[in-house]
Amino acid sequence: MAVFTRKGFGEATVADIASEAGVAVGTIYNYYRDKHDLLISLIARSLLSANLSEILGATEATSDKKIIESLIEDRLEFGLANGQRFLFLFFEIQRNSKLRRQYLSQVVAPIISRIENLLQSGIKKNSFRPTDIKIISRALAGMIIGVMILRGLEQKDSPFKKSRSKEITKELTNFTLYGLVKK
Amino acid sequence: MAVFTRKGFGEATVADIASEAGVAVGTIYNYYRDKHDLLISLIARSLLSANLSEILGATEATSDKKIIESLIEDRLEFGLANGQRFLFLFFEIQRNSKLRRQYLSQVVAPIISRIENLLQSGIKKNSFRPTDIKIISRALAGMIIGVMILRGLEQKDSPFKKSRSKEITKELTNFTLYGLVKK
Amino acid sequence: MAVFTRKGFGEATVADIASEAGVAVGTIYNYYRDKHDLLISLIARSLLSANLSEILGATEATSDKKIIESLIEDRLEFGLANGQRFLFLFFEIQRNSKLRRQYLSQVVAPIISRIENLLQSGIKKNSFRPTDIKIISRALAGMIIGVMILRGLEQKDSPFKKSRSKEITKELTNFTLYGLVKK
Amino acid sequence: MAVFTRKGFGEATVADIASEAGVAVGTIYNYYRDKHDLLISLIARSLLSANLSEILGATEATSDKKIIESLIEDRLEFGLANGQRFLFLFFEIQRNSKLRRQYLSQVVAPIISRIENLLQSGIKKNSFRPTDIKIISRALAGMIIGVMILRGLEQKDSPFKKSRSKEITKELTNFTLYGLVKK
DNA sequence: TATGAATGAGTTTTCATTCAT
DNA sequence: CATGAATGAAAACTCATTCAT
Numbered sequence: 221m222a223v224f225t226r227k228g229f230g231e232a233t234v235a236d237i238a239s240e241a242g243v244a245v246g247t248i249y250n251y252y253r254d255k256h257d258l259l260i261s262l263i264a265r266s267l268l269s270a271n272l273s274e275i276l277g278a279t280e281a282t283s284d285k286k287i288i289e290s291l292i293e294d295r296l297e298f299g300l301a302n303g304q305r306f307l308f309l310f311f312e313i314q315r316n317s318k319l320r321r322q323y324l325s326q327v328v329a330p331i332i333s334r335i336e337n338l339l340q341s342g343i344k345k346n347s348f349r350p351t352d353i354k355i356i357s358r359a360l361a362g363m364i365i366g367v368m369i370l371r372g373l374e375q376k377d378s379p380f381k382k383s384r385s386k387e388i389t390k391e392l393t394n395f396t397l398y399g400l401v402k403k
Numbered sequence: 404m405a406v407f408t409r410k411g412f413g414e415a416t417v418a419d420i421a422s423e424a425g426v427a428v429g430t431i432y433n434y435y436r437d438k439h440d441l442l443i444s445l446i447a448r449s450l451l452s453a454n455l456s457e458i459l460g461a462t463e464a465t466s467d468k469k470i471i472e473s474l475i476e477d478r479l480e481f482g483l484a485n486g487q488r489f490l491f492l493f494f495e496i497q498r499n500s501k502l503r504r505q506y507l508s509q510v511v512a513p514i515i516s517r518i519e520n521l522l523q524s525g526i527k528k529n530s531f532r533p534t535d536i537k538i539i540s541r542a543l544a545g546m547i548i549g550v551m552i553l554r555g556l557e558q559k560d561s562p563f564k565k566s567r568s569k570e571i572t573k574e575l576t577n578f579t580l581y582g583l584v585k586k
Numbered sequence: 587m588a589v590f591t592r593k594g595f596g597e598a599t600v601a602d603i604a605s606e607a608g609v610a611v612g613t614i615y616n617y618y619r620d621k622h623d624l625l626i627s628l629i630a631r632s633l634l635s636a637n638l639s640e641i642l643g644a645t646e647a648t649s650d651k652k653i654i655e656s657l658i659e660d661r662l663e664f665g666l667a668n669g670q671r672f673l674f675l676f677f678e679i680q681r682n683s684k685l686r687r688q689y690l691s692q693v694v695a696p697i698i699s700r701i702e703n704l705l706q707s708g709i710k711k712n713s714f715r716p717t718d719i720k721i722i723s724r725a726l727a728g729m730i731i732g733v734m735i736l737r738g739l740e741q742k743d744s745p746f747k748k749s750r751s752k753e754i755t756k757e758l759t760n761f762t763l764y765g766l767v768k769k
Numbered sequence: 770m771a772v773f774t775r776k777g778f779g780e781a782t783v784a785d786i787a788s789e790a791g792v793a794v795g796t797i798y799n800y801y802r803d804k805h806d807l808l809i810s811l812i813a814r815s816l817l818s819a820n821l822s823e824i825l826g827a828t829e830a831t832s833d834k835k836i837i838e839s840l841i842e843d844r845l846e847f848g849l850a851n852g853q854r855f856l857f858l859f860f861e862i863q864r865n866s867k868l869r870r871q872y873l874s875q876v877v878a879p880i881i882s883r884i885e886n887l888l889q890s891g892i893k894k895n896s897f898r899p900t901d902i903k904i905i906s907r908a909l910a911g912m913i914i915g916v917m918i919l920r921g922l923e924q925k926d927s928p929f930k931k932s933r934s935k936e937i938t939k940e941l942t943n944f945t946l947y948g949l950v951k952k
Numbered sequence: 953t954a955t956g957a958a959t960g961a962g963t964t965t966t967c968a969t970t971c972a973t
Numbered sequence: 974c975a976t977g978a979a980t981g982a983a984a985a986c987t988c989a990t991t992c993a994t
Contacts (some may be wrong), residue, residue: 228498234964235408244980249965307497311490314556315411324557339583348583354562356583362549363542369552370545373497373507379537384520391538400522400531400539400581418988427955429991438989594864596779599984604904609961672893673863677856681777682924690922708949717952720928721940725912728919732911735918735993739863740873745903757904765906765948766897783968793976796968804968 221262225305229259229312263312263319266302284342288396291331292364293389299368300385306368332357360396367392404445404482408488410475412442412495449485467525471579474573477548482551483568488568489551515540545581550575587628595625595678613672629678629685632668650708654762657697659755665734667750672734681729698723726762733758770811774854778808778861812861812868815851833891837945840880841913842938848917849931855917881906909945916941 223232223240238245250348252258299306313323337355342348371380380388406415406423417438421428435441482489496506518540525531554563563571589598589606600621604611618624665672679689680747708714737746746754772781772789783804787794801807848855862872884906891897920929929937 228411228413228494230411233962238532245965246967246981247979249967250978281506307490307494310552310556311411311494312456312542313454314487315409315488317432320556328556328957329569342583345586346460349577349581351578352570352574356578358520358553358562359546359578362551362553363546364549365552366545366547366549367541368545369548370511370541371494373493373503373511377473377507379535381539387535388538391535392542394532395534395539395542395582397582397584398532399578399580400534401580402530402532403586416987421956428989429955430953430992433953594860595777596777597932600986601984611958611985612987613958615988618958622986631944655941670863673856673860676918676922677777677860680853680856681775686922690926694919694922705949711936713811713941713951714949715947716942717930717944717949718936722944723936724916724919724928725944726940728915728917729908729912730915731918732913732915733907734911735859736907736911739859739869739877743873746909753901754904757901758908760898761900761908761948763948763950764898765944765946766891766900767946768898769898782966787977794968795976796974798969799974 221266221305224259225308228293229256233398234367236252238247249318259312260316260319263309264322266305266309272305284347285393285397287334287338288360289389289393291335292392292396295364296368296385297390299364300380304372306372310365328361332361335360362393363396404449404488407442407445407495408491412438418558428527436509443499443502447505449488449492467521467530468576468580470517470521471543472572472576474518475575475579478547479568479572479575481549481550482554483563487555489555493548498533509546514544518543546575546579587632587671588626589627590628591674594674595622624677624741626682626685629682630673630688632671650704650713651706651759653700654726655759657701658758658762659751661730662734662751662755662758665730666735666746670738672738674721676731694727697727701726729758729762770815770854773808773861774857777857778804795943808861809865809868813871815854815858833887833896834942834946835910836870836883836887837909838938838942840884841941841945842934844913845917845934845938845941848913848920849929849934853921855921859914880910884909912941912945 223237226232227236234245234248237258238248241248248258252261302309313319336353339351339353339356340346343350343353367380371378374380406420410419417428420441421431424431430439433485435444435465452582485492496502519536522531522534522536522539526533550563554561557563592598593602598615600611603624604614607614614624618627664671666673679685702719705714705717705719705722709716709719733746737744740746772786775781776785783794783797786807787797790797797807801810829945862868885902888897888900888902888905892899892902916929920927925928
């Protein structure tokens, strides 16, 4: 995965990958049909690695703020852990329809749906402003994704460092809850 | 660009591209040094939209809300116009250091910097909550980027349709300004 | 074809073939999908090379002896011209069902059928002994095939030399007509 | 042998063969030096049928007809038993000089020589027409080989079925002795 | 200036063979 | 003595690039 991420699918050679993995070229072909199958398998594996279930399963008892905070924190950490990989993953997921369906149904849909529930109940409780739930849920999910991508692009210049993880989570949570404007 | 976007750099063949462009393979080499030069030239061309400079140059007289709205609207339209291309652009930009420097200095930095100014002055005027400007500026830029990517992934199921462009801009602007919580 | 015949399909390398043909490896792939397609195309081409039509179209006016003689002579010359190729052709034809169907319908069936007609009319005219036409037609066709194969196997030791072509044809024709036993 | 016959030497993989034989790949290498040695050993084993020696050793007392009949019958049965294998055997024998020498000296030469003796003595006894012994012996041996090959090619459509073995032998014997022409 | 066939370097892929278990 | 995973040499195949037309 490191090689694919660094070079892209077409530019990563099987020899590169074998060498990075410390095995012979032929060994790879004992486990994967071909180079593409290798990529798909690797992606499928990293897709499901997150401990999403905890967050998604959080009880109603937990405060809205806590849930949003956990979500941001979890995805932020996933992003930090996956670093450069992020864009590559998205790009390949987008191009492979089977992978896309899997990712949409197993990762995107549950998260979006969880956020929608959150918004819905918040609005019903009159604690959240009435908004277009479908759009705002994507805005929140998108914000996390976009922040990770900017981090990858800016690299050394980015303010998104692991060390500041707590603070970033706090800021993003507050931004999400209160926006820019002072009450 | 359509072929690069659909297949990725390594998998797009010069023959594909020539055929899509309706010219012979050899003709491409009369205009571009090599395949990589072709990609770089194409990307460099799509980086900047005409409107961006106007928005970035907007006078202080314009209201904060208007500026945010214009920015969201412009990038949203860029994203809708570039569709699937979005991720590919980011991915290739990330991998090509010359391109990355160019993109960071010509697109990301001005936008981020404009947003930072906006936040700074808003906070000074006491109309915005005091926040970590570096983080929140990335949150806003990231939100727009992430929203475009989700749109590309979800495709038919996404609520981000061209037809609803006005409404989406409004929702995102309000979310940015006021957050989720009701005052 | 020379390389395939000399080495067999699996042992002939595309580099060998390209070098023997005096072109680059890549050039072969501009004309044939893959190595197997190359073989099939070559075989299909040599299958239909014979001037069978003349013999098969011979009028009834020609004497039975003349027809048999022409047939033996033609296939004998085809065999001498194709030399070692003979067995390889048969082997590959046998293994490729499309090729087999083509060979059976375009070469074997017409020849067998012509021989059957010949036998039938000869028996009716009472000039030929009554025999099982289906078996004897194969015996005659098979004799020619087998003789060619023995020639390929025995190589230097075989009595089937080009120089003796006329005499061989005469002997085989007489054997076919009169058998071993003296009247 | 089944795998070699079905696929050809180069296309048969040792894994195929091991799997068909119900052993592990490594086991094969405990008994044969390499893949080629395996093939040579298998072919050498199938070359000789038990009956051949009896026929070849038949005393002068046996009638010419009986000898020819036995020979045809034996090789016919060998062909029926070896089916598709036939062509493959010939092809590989042709290509392997050691194998070719062995086959020529142990199978072809004795049969041809036996037939030549038969013809010679028949001609001397004035019961056979005077013919070119070298050619006619090959015609007879070739007929049997060719008939087997046609049978393999035609498969379902061929009149050479096991069930008709007796009749086929009779027809071929009569054809050999008396030819087509009625006395 | 456009073309596209030829090229061959660079990759992917295969699979006979080895050898530790 | 059997096993089968690992190996890497050798082969198939791809395709960016060239260049004569």
